[in-house]
Amino acid sequence: MVNAAPVRSAPELSLAFYDQQGQPLADVVVSVSGIPVTQTAPPVMDQVNKQFRPSVLVVQKGQSVSFPNSDNIRHHVYSFSSPKTFEIRLYADTPKDPVLFDKPGLVVLGCNIHDQMIGYIYVADSAYTFISDKQGHITLPSLPASSTLSIWHPRLSLSESERQTMTRQELNAMPVRNGRIQITLTLAVAAAVQQEEQSFGNKLRR
Structure with a gap:
């Protein structure tokens, strides 16, 4: 059962990323602003x-x-x-x-x-930049309430300006299962990704 209670008291933040089909999502990059x-x-x-x-x-x-x-x-x-x-x-x-x-x-x-x-x-x-494992898991150190997280995945966006952001307060409101905050990302369909990659390959040959 999903527990939606906030996790403000946790010394660390344990995150679990999934795609829109509920599959664990590897290679999600999370970067916390303001850390040298x-x-x-x-x-x-x-x-x-x-x-x-x-x-x-x-x-x-x-x-x-x-x-x-x-x-x-x-x-x-x-x-x-x-x-x-x-x-x-x-x-x-x-x-x-x-x-x-x-x-x-x-x-x-x-x-x-x-x-x-x-x-x-x-x-x-930022020194606080992490990448999810095959289970979609990332563990972050304790963060100030003012922290902003930047979230990126190859199929989420190829554009720097389109990275998804999330505040520490928004994380507090996310559902929790087995001690991990559950985050679902909506990814581009595989065909769209292949088109992007083919376009990049063509550019290399110019």
Whole structure:
């Protein structure tokens, strides 16, 4: 049974994300505004079986990302996204220099050799930025009542301006099940996503 009681007293916030069919939703990114970034170990965006791995990578503003190629074929990685436009020409193994991501925002990746390769780098300007696991779960630290959360998912929106936001007070009013706040996101249908990805692949070849 769903318990709609507020969770203001909880030291942590446990969230559970679902799509409109009630399925757990992995790769939801939640960022809490106003938390200064901190530098951590250099992140890696690998390429395995002609796919970016992970498909969604969260980094912090000012970090450099390594792009190893673990396939036995070459890839040619691009992005035309405004936070970071770059190109790593046809290559194998690991490029000598990582790529610096010094502006916050969403970076969409593609390969001009393999249309199906679409990946996302979420460049955060908050140290409190988290990504949901396969069960759709995220655990946030205790947050001030004035906090605002920015929520993004690859099928929720490709546009920075269209990210969903939610206040701490709004979270308090959400239903709770098994100690986790239940949040449902309405996602684009698969056909719409494929059209977006195909459009991006075509752009890479221009």
